[in-house]
Amino acid sequence: MLKALAGLLLALFVSTLSSTVVATALPQMMHALHGSPTQYTWVVTATLLTATAATPIWGKLADLFSKKLLIQVATAIFIAGSVAAALSGNAGELIAARALQGVGVGGLQSLVQITLAAMIPPRERGRYAGYTSSATAISTIGGPLLGGFIVDTSWLGWRWCFFISIPFAILALIIVQRTVRLPATRRDNVRIDYGGATLITGSVSLLLIWVSFVGGSFAWASWQTATMTGATLVLLACAVWTETRAAEPIVPPRIIRQRTTMLAILGSLAAGTAMYGASVFLTQYFQTSRGRTAAQAGLLTIPMMAGILVVSTVAGALISRTGRLKPFLVAGTLSLAAGFGGLSLINEHTSFAFIGVAMVLVGAGVGMTVQNFVLVVQNSVPLSDIGASSATVSFFRSMGGTIGVAVLGAVLARQVSSGIAGGAAPAAAYGTATGHIFAISAAVALVGVLAAVLLKPVTLRGSHQLPDPVKAVTVAAGTAEAVPAADYAEP
Secondary structure, three states: OHHHHHHHHHHHHHHHHHHHHHHOOHHHHHHHOOOOHHHHHHHHHHHHHHHHHHHHHHHHHHHHOOHHHHHHHHHHHHHHHHHHHHOOOOHHHHHHHHHHHHHHHHHHHHHHHHHHHHHOOHHHHHHHHHHHHHHHHHHHHHHHHHHHHHHHOOOOOOOHHHHOHHHHHHHHHHHHHHHOOOEEOOOOOOOOOHHHHHHHHHHHHHHHHHHHHEOOOEOOOOHHHHHHHHHHHHHHHHHHHHHOOOOOOOOOHHHHOOHHHHHHHHHHHHHHHHHHHHHHHHHHHHHHOOOOOHHHHHHHOHHHHHHHHHHHHHHHHHHHHHOEOHHHHHHHHHHHHHHHHHHOOOOOOOOHHHHHHHHHHHHHHHHHHHHHHHHHHHOOOOHHHHHHHHHHHHHHHHHHHHHHHHHHHHHHHHHHHHHHHOOOOHHHHHHHHHHHHHHHHHHHHHHHHHHHHHOOOOEOOOOOOOOOHHHHHHHHOOOOOOOOOOOEEOO
């Protein structure tokens, strides 16, 4: 178990590292590749977008095929995207490579959770959720530091931000091959919902493209806005219609309709905005507004990452001991809202001590919410739906992060331009604008608070399968006996 866990956590580590290592290196990357401010945001958004779009597909495939094989395929795609990103000759090529890398990232981040859910009963999963959060925190802490060191070291260069992940990914591939053994249910007449996947991907992509360009390339009230938002709504409507009729829907409506799942999705949207938005814009703030180097910017984010690491580990142990989730989700979402409320007050002169306290609160909130909203849903579905349910929540969390980065990036760019046009110094303009976008994040975090409060109290069950009410009644009446389904070993 421990060896398999090591391989899975290493795969999760490299998938997160690929995003965070870029955060502090982006200014130097875009300068070297002569990229525009819009392309700056899309280097991050492209990965988040494809990861988001691919997540429900990986989740559905995990319910139908070998999870071990899918992890290996996702790792291979990630490696290919990393190599392409490292060899990019211009900003457009980098964005395309990051999009490919995102397909692998979406697979690794969702499949690790799904695989752990198949291996470990929900009651014990809280402790392991702490381990996964810790792996994420370590890569999130190490990513900005590593990225800053790489770009500040003349003999390495920014391309090593992508090369550095490759050996870790290969090692994870080897460990998973040798150690992971999973129970699986054989499925016949498998059907993949390609139509639903295409419509969901298209609607999210079009929405993000509109967000990135509205107010800059064209006005809010324009035919471009009407066309793109209208097409987004049409694609979403078609996706809903398709999912209600597909034999094997990518996002099963029966899962979405559950109260617990809907509230977990709302909470995950807020957590996703926090997890991705804070790391991207804080490192940019430290470099652009406060004049720090990339490495120093990475060091300054340590309070937030330490909050994730410590709180996720402690909360995971307590959740496994008590079996209770709701108190941690309520506390986590409140911590997120309070942290972003503090960050909304920053400008170019704000004390680093004050920012550090706010970052600790954000980190603690992420540590108590990101994995546990997934765990809430995993606890409410049978083992056969673990893949689809886990991926559905991860999908909306990634979508929250993707839309959050795109929207907040667009707001930041326009506020900076407006501030500079009004006579403010660039550092002051960036400082004030960063405070404004974190005020928006605080408002989003309040949605997460509401979702956590409305959740019914959750007690983690001690086995993989849900109790079957029909079988329970017949057994009690002495008319039948429940027989567990046979398991089959994956290769």
